[in-house]
Amino acid sequence: MACWENWQLKSNASKTAGERQRGLNVQADFFGWYSSMEFSEDADVRAKRWNGLTAVAKSPSAATLEALTRLAFRTKLQNMSGEASQLREQLAANGPPLGDEELALMAASALALVLKPMDTASAKAASLITGAACAGLRCLKQPMDLVGMAKNVQTHLAETSRRRPALEQQRLVSPQLDIQASLNALEEGNVATVRAAIDALASASLKALAAIASRQRQFESAVRGYVCVQDEELDILWWLQGERCLIFGVAFGDVPVDHRAIAFAVELAALTKVLPGPTALSSLLNRAGVDDTVQLTIPEAIQGIPKDWLARLVPDERATKVSVVTTPILEATRRRQEVDGEDTWIAAWSSVTGLDQATKLPALRLAESLYCELLQVSLG
Numbered sequence: 001m002a003c004w005e006n007w008q009l010k011s012n013a014s015k016t017a018g019e020r021q022r023g024l025n026v027q028a029d030f031f032g033w034y035s036s037m038e039f040s041e042d043a044d045v046r047a048k049r050w051n052g053l054t055a056v057a058k059s060p061s062a063a064t065l066e067a068l069t070r071l072a073f074r075t076k077l078q079n080m081s082g083e084a085s086q087l088r089e090q091l092a093a094n095g096p097p098l099g100d101e102e103l104a105l106m107a108a109s110a111l112a113l114v115l116k117p118m119d120t121a122s123a124k125a126a127s128l129i130t131g132a133a134c135a136g137l138r139c140l141k142q143p144m145d146l147v148g149m150a151k152n153v154q155t156h157l158a159e160t161s162r163r164r165p166a167l168e169q170q171r172l173v174s175p176q177l178d179i180q181a182s183l184n185a186l187e188e189g190n191v192a193t194v195r196a197a198i199d200a201l202a203s204a205s206l207k208a209l210a211a212i213a214s215r216q217r218q219f220e221s222a223v224r225g226y227v228c229v230q231d232e233e234l235d236i237l238w239w240l241q242g243e244r245c246l247i248f249g250v251a252f253g254d255v256p257v258d259h260r261a262i263a264f265a266v267e268l269a270a271l272t273k274v275l276p277g278p279t280a281l282s283s284l285l286n287r288a289g290v291d292d293t294v295q296l297t298i299p300e301a302i303q304g305i306p307k308d309w310l311a312r313l314v315p316d317e318r319a320t321k322v323s324v325v326t327t328p329i330l331e332a333t334r335r336r337q338e339v340d341g342e343d344t345w346i347a348a349w350s351s352v353t354g355l356d357q358a359t360k361l362p363a364l365r366l367a368e369s370l371y372c373e374l375l376q377v378s379l380g
Helices: 002-007 017-036 043-057 060-074 081-092 102-117 120-133 146-160 179-188 190-241 258-269 281-288 299-304 306-313 316-321 327-336 344-352 363-379
Strands: none
Touching: 002 146, 002 190, 002 258, 017 102, 043 081, 043 102, 060 081, 060 102, 060 120, 081 102, 081 299, 081 363, 102 146, 179 190, 190 281, 190 344, 258 281, 258 306, 258 363, 281 327, 299 327, 306 327, 316 363, 327 344, 327 363
16 A cells, blocks of 8 residues: 555645535535334434444544454454454444444444545445455345445546646745844844844744645655656556466466466566556456456366465465455365365355355456455555
């Protein structure tokens, strides 16, 4: 996330009128979602629930976003019972205790609130939500289209994070000092007035220098982020132009059709430096040779790749970020590694993820999902 955070220059000092209006819109949406589920018509309870949402959605940690995603999708919370209990209490906000269904709605609503600003936290939340959806294999039963919202955020960020930073010079506000009055005080020998003038001059100078330094840091951060994006796009274009799969050491066309979704997703993700990746992801994968007409199940795709290649998908230093909910394809890879490449992992994987092992996906959608998972564990 380093490059994305460098590019993100939005001030957190205060909310603009537009941001306040978006907050009001989300609040109205939440009240509508809450009423549609017929939990409570008590205005005081709804107000407390809203307060709980805003508290949880403010600067959420990665663990909080993961727990919210699992609760929203109603999945098992392996090793996250503590986070779930804490969220249940926070979202209740001193109101009546939350039942499981109400908790699921509150979690989904909190994620919707996190997605709204389209900032760094939004990018992380969107990645988790789309990962949990797994190309439509996992259904989300909520009164809002949370997956669609997440995809909209990813599209918006993919476009805006790749814009050239503004190069216009901003005018600095000149300090307003009464120099003549200070000179007169000096001639009159008024030491107190002269001292006050010197203090005012020093304060104004420090403020001006701080403003210059802050503007310079912001500009340098924007340029670094843009250069990072430019390097990423250049690397991807050279990879596409070279038409050579580095993993297998052969031309794109010589990679077995059933391996392309996994191989090209891994290579493209390794070249990506900024979440959520390029807007032309589907086109890039298609140009590389991922055929949308090929249908594969996740177990088929993972079991079919060479055994000695498994460790390249999830290096040991990133294994702790693999999740049965938000990175189910990488979880399949990890489980196959555990059984030394045999196929005995499939039934257990299907059980813990809740995904049907027999459902086929177009190779292009499989590649896109794996690509997003890889970015999640490397950049998220």
